[in-house]
Amino acid sequence: xxxxxxxxxxxxxxxxxxxxxxxxxxxxxxxxxxxxxxxxxxxxxxxxxxxxxxxxxxxxxxxxxxxxxxxxxxxxxxxxxxxxxxxxxxxxxxxxxxxxxxxxxxxxxxxxxxxxxxxxxxxxxxxxxxxxxxxxxxxxxxxxxxxxxxxxxxxxxxxxxxxxxxxxxxxxxxxxxxxxxxxxxxxxxxxxxxxxxxxxxxxxxxxxxxxxxxxxxxxxxxxxxxxxxxxxxxxxxxxxxxxxxxxxx
Amino acid sequence: xxxxxxxxxxxxxxxxxxxxxxxxxxxxxxxxxxxxxxxxxxxxxxxxxxxxxxxxxxxxxxxxxxxxxxxxxxxxxxxxxxxxxxxxxxxxxxxxxxxxxxxxxxxxxxxxxxxxxxxxxxxxxxxxxxxxxxxxxxxxxxxxxxxxxxxxxxxxxxxxxxxxxxxxxxxxxxxxxxxxxxxxxxxxxxxxxxxxxxxxxxxxxxxxxxxxxxxxxxxxxxxxxxxxxxxxxxxxxxxxxxxxxxxxx
Numbered sequence: 001x002x003x004x005x006x007x008x009x010x011x012x013x014x015x016x017x018x019x020x021x022x023x024x025x026x027x028x029x030x031x032x033x034x035x036x037x038x039x040x041x042x043x044x045x046x047x048x049x050x051x052x053x054x055x056x057x058x059x060x061x062x063x064x065x066x067x068x069x070x071x072x073x074x075x076x077x078x079x080x081x082x083x084x085x086x087x088x089x090x091x092x093x094x095x096x097x098x099x100x101x102x103x104x105x106x107x108x109x110x111x112x113x114x115x116x117x118x119x120x121x122x123x124x125x126x127x128x129x130x131x132x133x134x135x136x137x138x139x140x141x142x143x144x145x146x147x148x149x150x151x152x153x154x155x156x157x158x159x160x161x162x163x164x165x166x167x168x169x170x171x172x173x174x175x176x177x178x179x180x181x182x183x184x185x186x187x188x189x190x191x192x193x194x195x196x197x198x199x200x201x202x203x204x205x206x207x208x209x210x211x212x213x214x215x216x217x218x219x220x221x222x223x224x225x226x227x228x229x230x231x232x233x234x235x236x237x238x239x240x241x242x243x244x245x246x247x248x249x
Numbered sequence: 250x251x252x253x254x255x256x257x258x259x260x261x262x263x264x265x266x267x268x269x270x271x272x273x274x275x276x277x278x279x280x281x282x283x284x285x286x287x288x289x290x291x292x293x294x295x296x297x298x299x300x301x302x303x304x305x306x307x308x309x310x311x312x313x314x315x316x317x318x319x320x321x322x323x324x325x326x327x328x329x330x331x332x333x334x335x336x337x338x339x340x341x342x343x344x345x346x347x348x349x350x351x352x353x354x355x356x357x358x359x360x361x362x363x364x365x366x367x368x369x370x371x372x373x374x375x376x377x378x379x380x381x382x383x384x385x386x387x388x389x390x391x392x393x394x395x396x397x398x399x400x401x402x403x404x405x406x407x408x409x410x411x412x413x414x415x416x417x418x419x420x421x422x423x424x425x426x427x428x429x430x431x432x433x434x435x436x437x438x439x440x441x442x443x444x445x446x447x448x449x450x451x452x453x454x455x456x457x458x459x460x461x462x463x464x465x466x467x468x469x470x471x472x473x474x475x476x477x478x479x480x481x482x483x484x485x486x487x488x489x490x491x492x493x494x495x496x497x498x
Contacts, residue, residue: 015338033299037292073332
């Protein structure tokens with residue numbers, strides 16, 4: 001359903017989407033171009049870090065094109081063209097990238113093989129489930145429907161938070177001293193940045209509507225995606241870089 | 250707000266934007282393709298050099314497309330189509346690239362780790378602040394508003410100039426003799442090329458208006474961006490190249 005946007009709101013969303021595409025692409029290239037700085041045993045983790053931002057760059061380009069087609073700014077007036085603005089790209093993106101973010105973290109920790117497989121599977125599936133359960137709420141305009149799916153999606157979310165803060169702590173303590181703080185930061189950054197999403201999700205249920213809600217959701221998710229994918233990814237890259245140096249000597 | 254442009258003015262802007270995209274892309278490829286000529290300890294600096302021109306190339310392509318949509322030249326007559334010409338891409342670009350230019354310079358100097366982190370953070374944040382404070386002035390047509398934000402943006406600018414000329418001098422003197430002159434040149438080039446921006450910014454406040462102002466701003470910023478990103482970037486690449494050779498023998 002298209003909303004009336006002011007020229008300023010249109011321009012803000014337009015530039016936020018373009019900005020996010022630029023950041024995601026740049027982060028992808030940075031991580032991949034410096035691939036040979038990373039020891040072989042962490043290269044899968046940093047390659048996946050770049051894949052996450054690559055997939056996000058692709059989807060932000062699609063969201064940008066979709067937004068461009070759904071609204072036009074002419075003579076200072078924003079008009080909804082009637083063509084759909086496809087929000088669902090975000091969920092398609094998250095379905096791929098959110099489990100991969102979990103896998104990045106597990107791989108860079110280099111746990112025993114069995115633990116790596118178990119943790120990647122359970123955290124990855126929980127992350128996918130969280131995204132799937134959020135989707136029916138996101139496409140609904142009825143607050144009660146939105147709350148229902150929001151609550152369901154919070155169950156895997158709480159499970160992931162619990163695992164990152166408690167389940168993984170024994171393994172975090174086994175990390176080399178030089179990177180232990182960074183690994184802990186990566187866990188905290190995941191939880192903090194992921195908290196943005198359920199908050200942005202409920203903004204339209206808290207009375208925000210029309211253009212303001214569109215701005216809040218589009219700009220809010222863009223910021224959250226940058227922190228959760230690029231900020232987190234650079235942390236994973238730094239951990240891999242430091243561990244490569246440590247194990248080389 | 251669209252202005253009347255003559256066919257010559259339109260063509261000049263059109264070609265300047267296309268030229269800048271070509272230069273930025275070529276510089277990116279040059280720096281990245283020669284990555285293996287650079288020692289590992291300077292590769293992050295030269296990778297970021299390429300990222301800056303990559304991000305600028307992307308934004309120049311978008312500015313070009315936006316300009317193409319905002320004006321049409323048909324039968325020798327330029328007509329404003331009514332679609333907005335999105336100037337803001339430049340600020341979106343600068344928000345990313347100007348802090349990264351500071352980081353390039355700091356990384357290629359290879360200072361002690363703590364100084365690297367502190368200098369990158371303070372110079373990077375000052376650069377971002379400068380861009381953010383310039384933006385409200387740029388989108389205003391009222392000279393008093395433009396002057397107000399111009400003056401505010403000059404504060405972090407002066408801080409950066411001061412740091413490059415004085416704060417960094419002790420570290421510049423510790424650089425190998427073979428590159429000390431180049432590092433000093435990089436500091437001077439930053440300050441000189443960055444001086445273009447506040448000058449281009451005030452051109453519309455000095456009586457330039459309509460098509461002439463549009464030409465001055467578009468062509469002026471394009472030249473400034475080429476000097477500040479490609480000229481500066483090639484200097485950083487040369488420093489990294491020479492230091493790689495020195496440290497290899």
